[in-house]
Amino acid sequence: MLLPAEKSLRVVLARFAAARIDHDQRPTPRTDRMLQDSVYTLCVMTGTHTSEDALHAADAMLEQYRAGRDGVTQADEVLAA
Numbered sequence: 001m002l003l004p005a006e007k008s009l010r011v012v013l014a015r016f017a018a019a020r021i022d023h024d025q026r027p028t029p030r031t032d033r034m035l036q037d038s039v040y041t042l043c044v045m046t047g048t049h050t051s052e053d054a055l056h057a058a059d060a061m062l063e064q065y066r067a068g069r070d071g072v073t074q075a076d077e078v079l080a081a
Contacts, residue, residue, distance in 0.1 A: 004045045006065045012042050013058055016051075 016038040023031035039051045046057035 003061055003064065006062070009045060009058060009061060012038065012045055016042050 016035075019031065019035040019038045023035045039054070042051065042054040042058065043049060046054045046061065048054040048057050
């Protein structure tokens with residue numbers, strides 16, 4: 001499976017969090033739709049079927065991004081500058 005761009009994944013996670021908070025505080029049909037849309041998008045991006053699985057998969061992906069950044073050597077950083 002291809003990894004989504006880190007920034008895109010973080011944006012979708014932020015939307016999910018905001019929708020979840022809004023819906024938990026004041027559930028309305030609009031907040032429910034926003035939550036369902038964000039869950040659907042997160043599931044598609046992570047290749048999962050439930051919000052719980054999607055969050056676990058997103059955490060694993062974010063860990064991969066972090067590990068990739070930590071694996072950059074000092075020589076690579078100099079070349080990038």
